[in-house]
Amino acid sequence: MRELFLAGQRAYIRWIDLPGAGDGPVRVFVHGLGCTSASDFAHIAAHPALGGGRALLVDLLGYGLSDRPAAFDYRMESQAEVVGAVLDHLGLRGVDLVGHSMGGAVAIHLAAGRPELVARLVVAEPNLYGGGGGGVFSSPVAAQDEDAFVAEGFARMVAGVDRADYAARLRLADPRAVHRSAVALVEGSTPAPGDLLAGLAIPRTYLVGELSLPDPDAEKAAGFGLPVIGIPGAGHNLMLDNPDGFARALARALPNAPTSRPGHERA
Template sequence: MRELFLTDAKAYIRWIELPGEGPVRVFVHGLGCTAASDFAHIAAHPALGGGRALLVDLLGHGLSDRPADFDYRMESQAAAVAGLLDHLGVTAVDLVGHSMGGAVAIHLAASRPDLVARLVVAEPNLHAGGGAFSTPVAAQDEAAFVTQGFARMVDTTDRPDYAARLRLADPLAVHRSAVALVEGSTPAPGDLLGALTAPRTYLVGELSLPDADAEKAAALGIPVVEIPRAGHNLMLDNPEDFARALGRALAEAPARGN
């Protein structure tokens, strides 16, 4: 585990680094998850052909700090990841984001195009309104969720693997992140994604179809790749096909600056 103190957030952001030669790949997890639990097996998969991997825990999640005065908006999380990459002196990375992490990745690519060579998003939040996980959380009062709703969410989720990841998240961070996803941003991640010039790929699980965001991405000319036998947690539901699809998406990366 490595860590960096972010002066703006007054908190440590932490990540796990897998050494390797070649491209630097940065993995950003979704709401209530951790990067290692979601992406370590993907980053090390032979389909990606090696390379250095950074598995980043967003603030309020996993091993990173839980600043109480942080807003946990996607733009703020993107700035925190950008600070980490600046600290490491890397540019033109392959950036991979799932769900909420996809929205964070889009904001990062839009605000700091120098840092991102290729972008792959897996069922990201592209517009306001939230999703199946964030919407019920955001509908609760913040204090009530922190004191009661979070524990109830951990106890009642139908995915034991999600409960295991969620236990490592901060209830306040989960709630504020969910509210931010429901409220959306201006411009929206979907609009930012359409305007990006870096190569982009959209991954969607077969069991999530029909998916309105995937259809919008396709209409923008973004390659949309379906992962068979997978739902929203596609890199866990079908890691083999997810890794192969990701490897293909990153196979023709543009020239890099690091």
């Protein structure tokens, strides 16, 4: 585990740096709401299909092993700035950036705000727009008062999760961070991640679980010109539901950037 002290937030952000052979681009993985990058992506980063390159598994502020600054707003734009600070600290440019769900929105903001840092982008069922599309988990959280959620709602949320693996990840998150993140996802941003994604000039790929289809955001992504790759037998937790399919999709999207016309493919 490595860490960087952020003077502005008076907090440490932490990540796992997996070394790899060769001179290929570094892959940076960013997790979703209530998750951690190690739990979600360590098995993906080490998958034979990806060739064992260097990978950074970043825990966003408020999640996993990173600190939980009480004054941080936990908005996607702010989290993107923090991930950018990690890449600056490491002297990295032109990384391959992978973001899932909330992490997809963070990744889009980073690619749009710091284009020199990101060479290629893969987003897996990202939060593209606010409002009702803020996310199935985000909307019920955001509807609660923040202090009430911290005092009682978070515990109810953990107890009510129907996936034991998600409950295990969620228990590591800061309740206030979860609430503020959910509010930010429901409120959205201006410009929205979807609009930013549409305007990016770098190679971009959209991954969607087969069980999530039909997915309006996947259709929007195809309309933006992105290849859309479906992961067979997977729902929203694509990298856990079908790790082999997810890794193969990344291998197609990153080592050999897709050139085919937008549309739905299968990993």
